[in-house]
Amino acid sequence: MRKHTSDGRLDRDTFTRLYRENVEGIQRYLARCVGDPFLAADLTAEVFLAAIESAARFDAKRGTPRAWLFGIAKTVVAAEARRNRRDQDVVRRISGRALVNDCDLARMHERIDAARLSDTLDRALGRLAPAEREIFELVAFDELSVAEAARVAKIRPTAARVRLHRARSRLKGELANTLLITTTLGELS
Secondary structure, three states, X not given: OOOEOOOOOXXXXXXXXXXXXXXXXXXXXXXXXXXXXXXXXXXXXXXXXXXXXXXXXXOHHHOOHHHHHHHHHHHHHHHHHHHHHHHHHHHHHHHOOOOOOHHHHHHHHHHHHHHOOOXXXXXXXXXOOHHHHHHHHHHHOOOOOHHHHHHHHOOOHHHHHHHHHHHHHHHHHHHHHHHHHHHHHHHHO
């Protein structure tokens, strides 16, 4: 990824290739993080804009372009969370009453549910420690290597492998219990 223009930005062909190879994975990651496909699309644009602006600082010795993009995505999600918290504080102070009705709330929940993993897997993932879940999702869903996931999470590869092992073990146990209960209830019906 060394092709840059005179102002340090990525040239068009290099950016196009980087975008095409990674846009779907970045969108999936962001959709999982924010739970809203429309917001995920907006944040995806932010990620690639930030990539264009910071391309001159990319260092191939520190990781792959894919891991670099996921690192940018993590930063964008954190910034969005901060913006969201500030916005909620403002709304709480100003409104004193709900700004959405029950129908609006129901439609929002339907959109969020449509973008998430199946309920069973989502509950099992929700029971994982956040650090374990992050590594598991980066490896299992975003297809990063353990080393790349470690770089995104800013931890050592050994720690990432331990977190991944713990996450897999806990998920296996959770899913086995859920399937056993579901099967048993089905047989009782």
